[in-house]
Amino acid sequence: MPSFATNVRHALDGIKVFLATEKNGKIQTVIALLVVAAGCWFHISAAEWCLVLFCMGLVISMEMVNTAIEKLCNHVTPIQHPSIKTIKDISAGAVLFAAIIAAITGSIIFYKYVIALFWPS
Numbered sequence: 001m002p003s004f005a006t007n008v009r010h011a012l013d014g015i016k017v018f019l020a021t022e023k024n025g026k027i028q029t030v031i032a033l034l035v036v037a038a039g040c041w042f043h044i045s046a047a048e049w050c051l052v053l054f055c056m057g058l059v060i061s062m063e064m065v066n067t068a069i070e071k072l073c074n075h076v077t078p079i080q081h082p083s084i085k086t087i088k089d090i091s092a093g094a095v096l097f098a099a100i101i102a103a104i105t106g107s108i109i110f111y112k113y114v115i116a117l118f119w120p121s
């Protein structure tokens with residue numbers, strides 16, 4: 001049975017491959033870093049950090065699972081098939097759903113900081 005350290009190494013390999021090879025992974029990582037920079041700049045509260053970090057983790061994790069499902073589908077069959085279409089579409093839909101929730105959450109959190117920056121009372 002592989003040790004815990006071995007399992008962690010394999011998981012880190014997965015993260016490395018995802019970040020090195022997936023365009024969407026790179027884009028989402030850049031967005032996540034910009035959001036972290038904005039959070040530091042605006043000194044958002046601890047509760048707001050929790051929500052921001054949760055949403056970032058949710059979107060990137062969903063993208064990683066979506067990538068894994070796409071690769072599995074492509075490995076199983078290169079042929080066009082309605083079932084593969086349904087699987088890939090639902091998987092992509094999960095990423096979109098998480099991204100919309102993250103965008104709404106981010107807007108609610110950062111709205112008041114941006115307003116205060118441009119129109120200080």
Ligand SMILES: Nc1ncnc2c1ncn2[C@@H]1O[C@H](COP(=O)(O)OP(=O)(O)OP(=O)(O)O)[C@@H](O)[C@H]1O
Binds near residue numbers: 070078080086089
């Ligand atoms: N083998 C297939 N059979 C039927 N439909 C497919 C198949 N492969 C892809 N599709 C359709 O094409 C869409 C795009 O699939 P694709 O594998 O290119 O993923 P993608 O969304 O372009 O992601 P990425 O750009 O990360 O590869 C799927 O959501 C699905 O609707």
